Amino acid sequence: MSQGNMRLKLHIWRQKGASAPGAMKTYEVTANEHMSFLEMLDVLNQELIEKGEEPVAFDHDCREGICGSCNMVINGHPHGPQRGTTACQLHMRTFKDGDEIFVEPWRARAFPIIKDLVVDRTAFDRIIASGGYVSVNSGSAPDANEILIGRDDAEEAFEYAACIGCGACVAACKNASAMLFTAAKFAHLEKLPQGQVESDRRAVEMVMQHDAEGFGACTNQYECEAACPKEISVTSIAMLNRAYRRAALSSKS
Amino acid sequence: MTNLDAKIPSGPLEKKWDSRRFELKLVNPANKRKYRVLVVGTGLAGGSAAATLAELGYNVEAFCFQDSPRRAHSIAAQGGINAAKNYQGDGDSVQRLFYDTIKGGDFRSREANVYRLAQVSVNIIDQCVAQGVPFAREYGGTLANRSFGGAQVSRTFYARGQTGQQLLIGCYQALERQVQAGKVKMHTRHEMLDVVLVDGHAKGIVTRDLKTGKIQRHFGDAVILATGGYGNVFYLSTNAKNCNVTAAYRAHRRGALFANPCYTQIHPTCIPVSGDYQSKLTLMSESLRNDGRIWVPKKHGDDRKPGQIPEGERDYYLERKYPSFGNLAPRDIASRAAKEACDDGRGVGPGGLGVYLDFADAIQRLGEDAVRSRYGNLFHMYAKITGDDPYKTPMRIYPAVHYTMGGLWVDYHLQSTIPGLFVLGEANFSDHGANRLGASALMQGLADGYFVIPYTLGNYLADQRPGLADEQHAAFAEVENEVRARLQRLMDVNGSRTVDSFHRELGKLIWDKCGMARDKQGLEEALRRIPELREEFWGNVRVPGDTGDFNQELEKAGRVADFMEFGEMMCLDALTRDESCGGHFRTEHQTDDGEAMRNDDDFAHVAAWERKSDGSGWTEHREQLEFENVKLSVRSYK
Ligand SMILES: Cc1cc2nc3c(=O)[nH]c(=O)nc-3n(C[C@H](O)[C@H](O)[C@H](O)COP(=O)(O)OP(=O)(O)OC[C@H]3O[C@@H](n4cnc5c(N)ncnc54)[C@H](O)[C@@H]3O)c2cc1C
Ligand code: FES
Numbered sequence A: 001m002s003q004g005n006m007r008l009k010l011h012i013w014r015q016k017g018a019s020a021p022g023a024m025k026t027y028e029v030t031a032n033e034h035m036s037f038l039e040m041l042d043v044l045n046q047e048l049i050e051k052g053e054e055p056v057a058f059d060h061d062c063r064e065g066i067c068g069s070c071n072m073v074i075n076g077h078p079h080g081p082q083r084g085t086t087a088c089q090l091h092m093r094t095f096k097d098g099d100e101i102f103v104e105p106w107r108a109r110a111f112p113i114i115k116d117l118v119v120d121r122t123a124f125d126r127i128i129a130s131g132g133y134v135s136v137n138s139g140s141a142p143d144a145n146e147i148l149i150g151r152d153d154a155e156e157a158f159e160y161a162a163c164i165g166c167g168a169c170v171a172a173c174k175n176a177s178a179m180l181f182t183a184a185k186f187a188h189l190e191k192l193p194q195g196q197v198e199s200d201r202r203a204v205e206m207v208m209q210h211d212a213e214g215f216g217a218c219t220n221q222y223e224c225e226a227a228c229p230k231e232i233s234v235t236s237i238a239m240l241n242r243a244y245r246r247a248a249l250s251s252k253s
Numbered sequence B: 001m002t003n004l005d006a007k008i009p010s011g012p013l014e015k016k017w018d019s020r021r022f023e024l025k026l027v028n029p030a031n032k033r034k035y036r037v038l039v040v041g042t043g044l045a046g047g048s049a050a051a052t053l054a055e056l057g058y059n060v061e062a063f064c065f066q067d068s069p070r071r072a073h074s075i076a077a078q079g080g081i082n083a084a085k086n087y088q089g090d091g092d093s094v095q096r097l098f099y100d101t102i103k104g105g106d107f108r109s110r111e112a113n114v115y116r117l118a119q120v121s122v123n124i125i126d127q128c129v130a131q132g133v134p135f136a137r138e139y140g141g142t143l144a145n146r147s148f149g150g151a152q153v154s155r156t157f158y159a160r161g162q163t164g165q166q167l168l169i170g171c172y173q174a175l176e177r178q179v180q181a182g183k184v185k186m187h188t189r190h191e192m193l194d195v196v197l198v199d200g201h202a203k204g205i206v207t208r209d210l211k212t213g214k215i216q217r218h219f220g221d222a223v224i225l226a227t228g229g230y231g232n233v234f235y236l237s238t239n240a241k242n243c244n245v246t247a248a249y250r251a252h253r254r255g256a257l258f259a260n261p262c263y264t265q266i267h268p269t270c271i272p273v274s275g276d277y278q279s280k281l282t283l284m285s286e287s288l289r290n291d292g293r294i295w296v297p298k299k300h301g302d303d304r305k306p307g308q309i310p311e312g313e314r315d316y317y318l319e320r321k322y323p324s325f326g327n328l329a330p331r332d333i334a335s336r337a338a339k340e341a342c343d344d345g346r347g348v349g350p351g352g353l354g355v356y357l358d359f360a361d362a363i364q365r366l367g368e369d370a371v372r373s374r375y376g377n378l379f380h381m382y383a384k385i386t387g388d389d390p391y392k393t394p395m396r397i398y399p400a401v402h403y404t405m406g407g408l409w410v411d412y413h414l415q416s417t418i419p420g421l422f423v424l425g426e427a428n429f430s431d432h433g434a435n436r437l438g439a440s441a442l443m444q445g446l447a448d449g450y451f452v453i454p455y456t457l458g459n460y461l462a463d464q465r466p467g468l469a470d471e472q473h474a475a476f477a478e479v480e481n482e483v484r485a486r487l488q489r490l491m492d493v494n495g496s497r498t499v500d501s502f503h504r505e506l507g508k509l510i511w512d513k514c515g516m517a518r519d520k521q522g523l524e525e526a527l528r529r530i531p532e533l534r535e536e537f538w539g540n541v542r543v544p545g546d547t548g549d550f551n552q553e554l555e556k557a558g559r560v561a562d563f564m565e566f567g568e569m570m571c572l573d574a575l576t577r578d579e580s581c582g583g584h585f586r587t588e589h590q591t592d593d594g595e596a597m598r599n600d601d602d603f604a605h606v607a608a609w610e611r612k613s614d615g616s617g618w619t620e621h622r623e624q625l626e627f628e629n630v631k632l633s634v635r636s637y638k
Helices: A037-050 A122-129 A151-161 A168-172 A179-190 A199-212 A223-227 A235-252 B013-023 B044-056 B094-104 B111-131 B163-180 B246-253 B286-290 B317-321 B331-343 B360-366 B368-386 B441-461 B474-493 B499-514 B520-540 B552-576
Strands: A005-015 A022-032 A100-104 A113-115 B036-040 B059-063 B184-187 B190-198 B201-209 B215-219 B222-225 B264-270 B293-297 B355-358 B395-404 B421-423 B605-611 B618-624
Touching: A022 A037, A037 B499, A122 A179, A122 A199, A122 B163, A151 A179, A151 B163, A168 A179, A168 A223, A179 A199, A179 A223, A179 A235, A199 A235, B013 B111, B036 B044, B036 B201, B044 B059, B044 B163, B044 B184, B044 B441, B059 B190, B094 B111, B111 B163, B111 B441, B163 B184, B163 B441, B190 B215, B190 B246, B190 B474, B201 B222, B201 B474, B215 B474, B222 B246, B222 B441, B246 B421, B246 B552, B246 B605, B264 B286, B264 B331, B286 B368, B293 B317, B293 B331, B317 B331, B331 B355, B331 B395, B360 B368, B421 B441, B474 B520, B474 B552, B499 B520, B499 B552, B520 B552, B552 B605, B552 B618
Parallel strands: A005 A100, B036 B059, B036 B222, B059 B184, B222 B421
Antiparallel strands: A005 A022, B190 B201, B201 B215, B264 B395, B293 B355, B355 B395, B605 B618
């Protein structure tokens, strides 16, 4: 075998459509240590097409860890075993010749499977639509420097805003809760003065939509934080919970 | 004969946009809700347009092929967005941003468009901050800036290395707010496959639902394309994998002229290719050139480790050749200089296709923490891909295709040659001439969407009766049938080669013949080879699966089929433009020291291509560029 090459056994979830039954299927492929994980799947897919089989469907686009498209559970870990890494950033040098690799889709009631590894994550868009924004029309903004924001607050807001909406938090959670996603989006705006005006309504609406989509409840296991490719902190969840209670109280009084 | 009237307002440059805005017809608020506008593409350009038009009261239907608007390719922009705020008090102004952009574009863009862009740039930052975009800040709470290539002032606003993601999230949230308000209907995982014309006006599109394969008709009183650039014609580029030219090219086939397709940008700082399986290239943001120094060994074939090469034996070639801009020379110039060093046998790494981008000095000067806070995520990304630690050893970089300045021809109102079809963002050709300056694409996309189209679209609609036709109109049926037939034809080939293998071959050919350096002979060869390859494609491609199903290979096949035609037009444009300018470097036209040599007498025009109706080739139309405010000069960064 030439340098850096490795022979792998892959077990991949294959499912034709939302209501079709799915099953793990086994393939063998030769990869190179410099490939990304998705490039390894490309190689497999080319071989499948040449053999007259259907390639494995998976979502991907930027292939540099920012669009949040790629989503697969690799050996039991959303995006694979490496911390702070999306599947598209995972490189084959983390595997070795002879390895067996298991690849499965995100599994959650709120993320129905479309085909193979592709799932429907539009629930996230609806959570944003429910209140994850600042209501400001184009052209009506004051001069940018009229809103002063301390560097530390700006940095903290950024840490939450780094969420790429991939859904790994849901895939990692035994309750399939999307609390880390919802809270990160909330906390980003909560840390900024621009987000204050609508904070109460935002907290309530986003949590209600989260529940309505069929995501589970957060029971503080924090698997989500460990799986998040952007390593977003669960402190955001505490922030959202506080705001939610405050809003609930103030609407009662 | 198509009349290329750019509709540039008369009067002094500074007054043009104001006076035009005053002249434009308005649609009164109560009538706006009677119009339906289709917005194809919801990256920064389309997302900002869709949100703003909905805020104004129009009914918007928006489309993207990703599963969420938040994933558009705009998300990947790293370094920043320009604006003439002059917050640093370092001498910036609308006039200076205007001039830098015109000069950066090597005097091949329209003065009036570029001036307007510089004017509205300041409003963009205000808008984004109000939405909650977490731009970098100084300790006092004001906004921070950095410098980008081709500028001597600090006017670039940024959010660490993910400015695009933060701007797009702001824009996407504004869009989702309108979805909630019922003013935007968002169609994700939908791909536009054709435009429908009714009496010569764009009045709809035909799409494929990528989840189910269903073909659908959509009527709109106007159609806006904001579908991004065509860099993936090269197969390997820094663009997201699914970026493509289909929407723009389909519109072109229906009569929209395509301007300057040969103007493509090769970005100087990308991670070099590592193998045949490579699926895309990764950009290392230009912002790194603020602190990183680019060099190669002075000696040919020097294979010592970078740390073992003493200072005196290194060639910091950009600092040497362009002392006043140094490592911040514009992209086209920096890319060519890297190619030159490598062609000269002084490149580093496998195959000698790489140069060093070295942070040792910056780390010594500022400390590792300061460097980490500026570029942490980029260093992290580099380390993940290459396995090397850039805090310890210099990065290895090489130029890669990055951006496309060419695009559908539009007038000052951003309207294409098809009435009712507007084009925004990277998909149009409008503001960057032959080379785009760093951090100006985000600016242009958002300028088009937030601040230009909301005015100019009303002017068109004011003369249109709302709901002029509907999906039952014969024109829709005809286009739908053509779309179906084409998909079926792709399936029916049932040959033996994969779509990707064709795409790779096309990309390699175009990179070799129409990449960083071009010449007559190579372009003529490409023009012979592309039609042959296209024929082989239609005779031997294999698309598995069905049309009525989620089928990623079919999606790719349709896009590659369009690249096969588009690539030919691109080479034709490159061959016809017998001069060097910006990113278009014809080796026949260079100065003694290897700089691009323009020919203003013969080529100070926009080349806008019309496809012949029998498909036998293209006809060139020219829009002469008038320069009333800047003097055409040899671009110098020395
Ligand atoms: C890696 C990278 C870094 C960059 N960094 C910077 C930077 O720092 N500063 C800067 O100014 N510029 C930068 N750029 C350039 C800039 O990001 C792009 O030019 C810009 O974001 C393009 O925006 P857009 O809205 O025109 O198109 P895109 O963001 O590409 O959006 C295109 C949209 O069209 C949709 N679409 C396309 N075709 C169809 C179809 N047929 N049917 C339906 N929908 C369709 C897509 O789904 C998507 O929603 C960078 C580019 C790259 C590649
Ligand atoms: S493909 Fe974009 S994050 Fe993985």
